[in-house]
Amino acid sequence: MTYLLYVGVLLTLRGVGVGPAPIEDGAQSDGGYRDVLRDRVLLRVAILALVLLTCGYGSLEVGMPVIITVVNGLPVSWVAIAFTVNTATIVVMQMGVLRLIRGRSRSRLMALVAVLWALSWLILGASGLLPAGLAIVAICLSTLVFAVGETLWAPVMPAIVNDLAPDHLRGRYNSVQSLVWGVSGALGPGLAGLLLGAGLIAVWIPLVVVGCLGAGVLALQLRSHLTPALDGRGGDAGP
Numbered sequence: 001m002t003y004l005l006y007v008g009v010l011l012t013l014r015g016v017g018v019g020p021a022p023i024e025d026g027a028q029s030d031g032g033y034r035d036v037l038r039d040r041v042l043l044r045v046a047i048l049a050l051v052l053l054t055c056g057y058g059s060l061e062v063g064m065p066v067i068i069t070v071v072n073g074l075p076v077s078w079v080a081i082a083f084t085v086n087t088a089t090i091v092v093m094q095m096g097v098l099r100l101i102r103g104r105s106r107s108r109l110m111a112l113v114a115v116l117w118a119l120s121w122l123i124l125g126a127s128g129l130l131p132a133g134l135a136i137v138a139i140c141l142s143t144l145v146f147a148v149g150e151t152l153w154a155p156v157m158p159a160i161v162n163d164l165a166p167d168h169l170r171g172r173y174n175s176v177q178s179l180v181w182g183v184s185g186a187l188g189p190g191l192a193g194l195l196l197g198a199g200l201i202a203v204w205i206p207l208v209v210v211g212c213l214g215a216g217v218l219a220l221q222l223r224s225h226l227t228p229a230l231d232g233r234g235g236d237a238g239p
Contacts, residue, residue: 036172041225042164048110048218049157049180055211056117056153058188060146063204064124064139066196071128072135082143089147097151106156106232107223113156114216116149118209125205156232163230 036042065079101109120142127138158177165173195204223231 033172036169036176039164041222041230042161042173042176044218044222044225045157045160045164046176046180048215048222049177050184051211051218052110052114052117052153052215053180053184054188054191055121055208055215056113056146056149056188058184058186059121059192059208060188062189062192063121063196063208064143066192067124067128067201068139070196071201072132072139074132074136074139078136078139082139085140086143086147086150089144090151093148094151094154097148098155101152101156101232104232105223106160106230107219107226109152109156109232110219110222111216113149113152114212114219116145116152118212118216120146120149121205121208121212125201125209128201159232160226160230 064082065076068074068078068082069076123138123145124142127135127142130138158174161173161177162170191207192204195201195207
């Protein structure tokens with residue numbers, strides 16, 4: 001039903017996106033994927049996103065329920081409660097976060113996302129060592145910390161990709177971003193299922209923590225490859 005409601009929104013956008021985007025001055029072709037893959041900065045962004053999403057979003061929907069129900073032995077209803085805490089945090093924080101991050105370095109914000117998600121996994125992993133009451137607190141805190149990272153990720157990463165993209169390649173740049181989501185959405189659950197299914201939580205938690213922190217290093221390295229405008233630095237820059 002919500003998709004059908006969205007059709008009504010689309011019908012109000014008359015004249016938006018009509019016709020092909022003009023090829024920018026100096027462009028050497030009409031814009032195929034070969035041109036997209038020549039953009040070394042985009043490839044750096046894609047690798048950063050792939051690592052961080054695989055160890056973040058991609059692992060969340062498998063890893064967290066297993067740790068809650070199998071490792072901690074809690075009822076499955078606590079999975080719903082944990083995701084409710086996550087979603088409520090996003091709803092409450094997202095508009096305020098947009099104001100706070102305006103004019104700040106996007107690459108450093110991505111590094112902060114990496115640190116927050118690594119911290120979230122450490123807290124979640126530690127829940128398995130705590131008594132039931134404290135474990136529940138740790139689980140909810142973990143999902144809250146993860147949600148704070150989500151509120152930073154959602155406006156920042158698409159902004160980097162779209163500011164990198166010339167108009168005539170914008171759709172292809174965004175398709176690369178979508179491909180990263182799809183690949184990480186397969187790798188993360190597969191890795192979590194393989195290791196947690198074998199009872200190797202002591203391997204999986206350090207692996208996703210190190211993966212997140214590694215992505216943070218990639219984010220800091222990305223800064224030197226972005227202009228101040230692309231990095232969002234400056235009082236007039238968007239999120």
